[in-house]
Amino acid sequence: MEHMTCDVLVIGGGTAGCFAAVSAKKAGADVLVADKASGGYAGASIMASGFWSVFNPDWGMDYDATLCWINKNSSYLNNRDWTELFLRESWQTYLDLQDWGVPFPVPEKEIQSFFQKSIIGDDAAGHHDDDPHTHYGIVPLRHRAVTPALRNYAEGIGVHFLDRVMITDLLERDGRVFGAQGFPLETGKSFVIRAKATVLAAGRNYFKSPGMNISGQTGDADAMGYRAGAVLSGKEFPDMHMNIARHPMWKGNGEVYPAYFQFEDAMGRRLPNRGFDLSLASTIHAGYGPILWDFGKATENDLRAIDEYLKKRGNPKEIERVGLDPRGGGQYPMIGGAAAGGCQEHTAGLWPFDTDCASNLTGLYSAGDSCATWVWGAIVQGPPPGLAPAAITGKRAGKAAARFARASEAVELEGSELGVFSARAFRWLERKSGYDPRWVIQLLQNYMMPWYVLHIKSAERLTSTLELVRFLRGHMIPRMKAADPHELRLAHEADNMSLNAEMILRSSRMREESRGWHFREDFPSERDEWLAWVLIRKDENGEMVLSRAPVPEQWRPSVGTAYASRWLAWEHPHGEEEQKWQYGL
Amino acid sequence: MAIRPVDSERCIGCGRCIRACPVDVIRLDVDTNKAKTIYPEDCMCCACCEDDCPVGAIYVSPEKHDPLMVSWR
Numbered sequence: 001m002e003h004m005t006c007d008v009l010v011i012g013g014g015t016a017g018c019f020a021a022v023s024a025k026k027a028g029a030d031v032l033v034a035d036k037a038s039g040g041y042a043g044a045s046i047m048a049s050g051f052w053s054v055f056n057p058d059w060g061m062d063y064d065a066t067l068c069w070i071n072k073n074s075s076y077l078n079n080r081d082w083t084e085l086f087l088r089e090s091w092q093t094y095l096d097l098q099d100w101g102v103p104f105p106v107p108e109k110e111i112q113s114f115f116q117k118s119i120i121g122d123d124a125a126g127h128h129d130d131d132p133h134t135h136y137g138i139v140p141l142r143h144r145a146v147t148p149a150l151r152n153y154a155e156g157i158g159v160h161f162l163d164r165v166m167i168t169d170l171l172e173r174d175g176r177v178f179g180a181q182g183f184p185l186e187t188g189k190s191f192v193i194r195a196k197a198t199v200l201a202a203g204r205n206y207f208k209s210p211g212m213n214i215s216g217q218t219g220d221a222d223a224m225g226y227r228a229g230a231v232l233s234g235k236e237f238p239d240m241h242m243n244i245a246r247h248p249m250w251k252g253n254g255e256v257y258p259a260y261f262q263f264e265d266a267m268g269r270r271l272p273n274r275g276f277d278l279s280l281a282s283t284i285h286a287g288y289g290p291i292l293w294d295f296g297k298a299t300e301n302d303l304r305a306i307d308e309y310l311k312k313r314g315n316p317k318e319i320e321r322v323g324l325d326p327r328g329g330g331q332y333p334m335i336g337g338a339a340a341g342g343c344q345e346h347t348a349g350l351w352p353f354d355t356d357c358a359s360n361l362t363g364l365y366s367a368g369d370s371c372a373t374w375v376w377g378a379i380v381q382g383p384p385p386g387l388a389p390a391a392i393t394g395k396r397a398g399k400a401a402a403r404f405a406r407a408s409e410a411v412e413l414e415g416s417e418l419g420v421f422s423a424r425a426f427r428w429l430e431r432k433s434g435y436d437p438r439w440v441i442q443l444l445q446n447y448m449m450p451w452y453v454l455h456i457k458s459a460e461r462l463t464s465t466l467e468l469v470r471f472l473r474g475h476m477i478p479r480m481k482a483a484d485p486h487e488l489r490l491a492h493e494a495d496n497m498s499l500n501a502e503m504i505l506r507s508s509r510m511r512e513e514s515r516g517w518h519f520r521e522d523f524p525s526e527r528d529e530w531l532a533w534v535l536i537r538k539d540e541n542g543e544m545v546l547s548r549a550p551v552p553e554q555w556r557p558s559v560g561t562a563y564a565s566r567w568l569a570w571e572h573p574h575g576e577e578e579q580k581w582q583y584g585l
Numbered sequence: 586m587a588i589r590p591v592d593s594e595r596c597i598g599c600g601r602c603i604r605a606c607p608v609d610v611i612r613l614d615v616d617t618n619k620a621k622t623i624y625p626e627d628c629m630c631c632a633c634c635e636d637d638c639p640v641g642a643i644y645v646s647p648e649k650h651d652p653l654m655v656s657w658r
Contacts, residue, residue, distance in 0.1 A: 038604040041633070144633070164609070185609050211651060213629040216607040247647040249631040317636065321647065338631075436658045438626070481658055486609050486624055 001190040001418075006032040006160075007405035008398065009179055009195035011167050011221060012202030013039020015387055016368020018150035019093070019394025020199045020401070021159045022100075027402035031159045032193060034182065036166040036489060040151025042216050043203045044369065044386065050258075052139040052146075053383030054094045055087045059112060059137050063087055066135040071555075074377020075515045076531055080555050081355055082346075082373040085392055086383075093391035094139055097146070100153035105142045105313050112137065136383040143251055143315050146387070165191055166489045167220065168425040170198060170364065171413070172228040177364040178411035180224075181421045188429065188485030190422050194413070196405035197363045199397045200225055200350060204369040205500040206239075207341030207448045212248050214441060214493065217342065221370035222503070223496035225350045230359045232536045233372040233549075234348035235500070236507035236518045237379075238454050242280060243337020244293070244322055250337070252318030259309035260302055260326070262294050263334060278519050280334070281455035296329040303327060341449055343504070344517060345385035346375045346393075351535060356400035357393050363404060365397040374533065378516025427478075428491040434481030437490040441497065443472060448501050458521045462509040469501045502544060507534045510546050531556050587628035587649045591620045595642035602634035602643055610634075626652060 008024040010017045013035035025031045033039050055061055070083050098104075155161065167182040171194065179195040205219025222232055244250050263271045263280070265288040271279040280291055298306070306326045310319070324332070350359045350366035352373060357365045366372075368390035375389050428434070447468050448454060453461055477495050482488040511534060513527040514520050531551040539545045588610055591602070598618040603611050610628045614621040620642070622628075632645040 037607040037609070041604050042607045144636070163604070186612075208629075211649075213608065213627055215629055215631070247630065249629050251631065321632065433658060435656055436654065439654045439656050442654060483658075486627075489609065490627075 001192065002184075003192050003194070004032065004162075005179075005194045005410060006030050007195065008032075008197050008199065008401045009034065009193050010199045010201055010398070011035075011180060012043060012200070012368070012370070013151065013161060013163075014043040014147055014201065014203060014368065014390070015150065016203075016370070016390040016394040016397075017199070017201035018147060018154050019096075019391045020201055020365075020367045020398035022150070022154050022157065023395040023398030024199070024402040024405075025154070025157050025159050025398075027399050027406075029197075029402035029405050031398075032162055032195070033154070033159060034162040034165045034167050034180070034193065036164065036182075036185070036220070037216050038163040039161040040147045044217060050141060051384035051387070052094055052097065052141060053086075053385070053388045054090045054137040054139055056091045056137055061135060061137070069135045070376065070383075071557075073379060074374075075379060075526065076377065076551060076555065076557050077374060077515065077533065078377030079374040082352075082375040082389070085355060085396075086375055086389060089392045089395075090388040093388055093395070096391070097149075100149060102149040103142055103145050104139065106140045108139075111139055138384055140313055141387075142313070143318070162193075166485075166492060167202075167224070168492050169224050169421060170228040171411075171417075171421065172361065173411070173414070173417070175229065175360075176362040176411060177228060181425055183425065183485060183488070185485050185489060188488060190418075190425065192413070192418065192421075194410060195363075196408050196410055197365065197401035199357075199365045199367055199394075199401050200370045201367040201394060201397070202370055204239075204342045204345075204348065205497055206339055207445050207454075207497065207501070208338070209248060209336055209340050209449055210442065210445045212340075212445075214445075214497070215249075215338070218493035218497050219500035220493070220496045221366065222349055223499045225359065225364070225366065225370070226499060226503070226536070226538060228361060228364070229538060230361050230364065230366075231351040232349060232503065233351045233533050234374060234507075235343055235503040235536065236511050236534060237344040237347045238517055239339045239342035239344055240278070240280070240517055241337065241339035241342075242291070242334045243339075244324075245290075245333040245335040247322045248335060248337035248340075250318065250322050252315060252322065252324065253337070256306065256310065256314070256319070256324065256326075259306045260293075260295070260298060262297050262302075263291055264294050264297075266290060266292075278455060278517060280336075281451040282519075284451055285456045291334045293332040293334055295326045296331060298326060298329070336449070336451075341445075341454060344376070344379075345369060346371070346373045346389045347377075348372055352393075355396065357397035358400060363408070365401050367393040367397040371397070378518065425492075426488070428480045428482040429485075429488050431479070431481045434479045435476050437480050437482060437487055437494045440472065440476050440480060440494045441490065443476070444469070444494065444498055444501060447472070448504070454504075456519060456521060457508050459509055459512075462505050466502065466505040466509070469498060469505060473498050473502065503536050506544060506546055507536065510534055510548075587630050587645060588622050588625050588634065589644045589646060590622055590625075592642040593617065593619045595640045596620050597640055597642075599639065601637040601639065605633040605637040607631065607633070
């Protein structure tokens, strides 16, 4: 058994984890970052080729107008404290990236005009009192350039990275978290890290489409937080990213997709709102699939915008990889891809009890997609959502964890505790025979991924799927067999994903309304009683219990306001309006 | 299927592909000091290994055919 100690343990080495580690290190802590792959090269960061959102009054943006725009766009489910933190702190995180050596493909002075020319494209023509691009700035990133540079910087100031160590569970006693346990993928030997404070920054849970292998994003942080007794939230709101069916892990989507939004159904009708919402699942549901990305309808202006975009940001290898040829006028079928089955960015995760990302457990913090800040509320149609809030929560969690560690004593393992933790971590390795973890994961994908479960929901289908997931958790998960440490990791991932599945299904069933990207066929409109967040935790008998935390009175919209002006922002139709589009075909 | 076997003639054993793989498909063969695909069935076709290989020893095909899977083992 290997045994390590540190002041602050960060679980997950993506954007949030690296920011947390740097911030804790600069506050004087001794910091370890553990990642089941390699910090800086894993998790969502491999797909993070998009944008860093910033708010900067010097770029002509108005604080109150932007806040109001985000509130509307969030269907008033945003946690306004966090939205305001985004407005106040995002610009500094961009300056941090510059200081820490992250390369940017577009010079700062060209950023805004770059978007006017390319990203908005024909969508910008003619309207937009409510144009989002006047409310925030979008800094383009280069594919796979951010987190490797962050890791490099973190190592330079003395952060220690533990690569290829699968963390299985937090060490917890009487509500105090004091580190974590896991195993290196090579040796499979027990590995214990005692830490005065722990930051969970291991991202989201994606199921991915049936037939597609999972990535590292298997909801490990949320699952281990839940098992230790943490309160979670936000599981009912699904992610809507899509990708090219031929290559669902294609990384060029962040580079080409924003320049050209001609997504259409089998009847040749263009999806509204850039196809980036429920319209995709709704079209399939209405029987008008497949969805095609149609370059045959590109105008010369569109093609020029795409060229401009590719020249600045494109990765020629990625274009070649899928044989994408915008000028060739091809049609490319789209599916839920790399991000399929995830919850919305910064909506799901551990519930932050303060703006330092503290959980309800002493010594445990969360950051990035493991932290349910609800900064964008019910919908992610505003600023590109993921990265800047990951940095903001990382910085705040890391600093608070370092402060907590400085003021507290190390906790020792007692008596038989290690044996109990180890028995759980290695139980699948010790069985003589059992279910293949890959098979269990495939089952789970087939339960969860169809659009009629995860996107177009109803009480009956959620209940039926929940029954299947409960059976899988009760019958198959305990009977898996892992042949080696690699498969032991898969077994833990299957366990964690299935726990996340249960949280998603229960939260979705509880929220009897439609709001943002949570859509219920049986409750197709917003309901004011659901200006509330669903909280999830484990009770003293080990049962999952859900409760409701109302949005504070002062953050609610005026109920007397007309439907459209209450909810509509930009061009996105919500609830009833969206229904009309879906079924009025 | 997805990742093809590493070209051992070209591989220089630098380990960048192992660092790039989020799902532990590739390991370093300690006998030959070259990268080797140990769990190709878990490849998710992100092609990060191919992108990071400095000598062009790796090719990830987008074509993917999972082997028939049996529940109990």
